[in-house]
Amino acid sequence: MAYAKKDVLDAFGPRLRELRRRRGMTLAELAERTGINESTLSRLEGGGRRPTLELLLSLAEVHAVPLDELVGAPHTGDPRIHLRPVTRDGMTYVPLSRPGGVQAHKLLIPPGPDTEPELRTHAGFEWVYVLAGRLRLLLGDRTVVLGPGEAAEFDTHVPHWLGPDDHRTVELLVLFGHQGERAHLRARTT
Known part of the structure; x- marks a missing residue:
């Protein structure tokens, strides 16, 4: 102490x-x-x-x-998170939490080349909330399009891909975790 x-x-x-x-x-x-x-x-x-x-x-x-x-309580320190953005596979991840437990990121996905999306799998769950733009989520054999204010949650063992639905950058709030409460899904299937 x-x-x-x-x-x-x-x-x-x-x-x-x-x-x-x-x-x-x-x-x-x-x-x-x-x-x-x-x-x-x-x-x-x-x-x-x-x-x-x-x-x-x-x-x-x-x-x-x-x-x-x-x-005269002791100063508790700066509560802000000061982590640096990381660019991986053309996407920019801005960490909003410290390592451990559920990870929160702001994710920016710019439009990419018109190539066939590569679906990936990994352990855990993922929650996405669209802040700006339109997100195209490929989840197994389904395509889901989400707009600003819409959210989705899915098991990441299911093959998936995230990207813009049009030629504009999509901005997301993303939570990665092992388990958690279910988020509501308000999206249209195309």
Whole structure:
């Protein structure tokens, strides 16, 4: 653990006192605004009492600060995923998740040469959601065309191929995984 809970709790009282003083409030004024008696506030500021969630919520509301700031919680880091796009077989995969479990990608498939599509198989399930363009999905002996806002899910053991239905790039949200909830299919068979 990168921080000690005791250190965070020990620093709470002085932080609370500083917040009150910066706002030019007395203990009596803070007590009136929070509904917490002056004695309790004094003990919180002096470190003689540990705060409860109920007290923290009232204090954060009056001071107009997030709970993390009020208690001096450690920074949790940047939640954004910073992975680089990969181009494979003419398609650009933009990873939207970290490795492990279900993998999410934004997939860009540009129009390719007018050759016979090569159906492939692999383990798992695949979910596709069309963001832009028209997707042609060959799934076994079926052809399914999906437009923006339409989704499909299939077992990737079934021979399949994905590509644009016309001469424009198709943009997809794709989830690859071993198993999962079934997605609805709203597509036309041609």
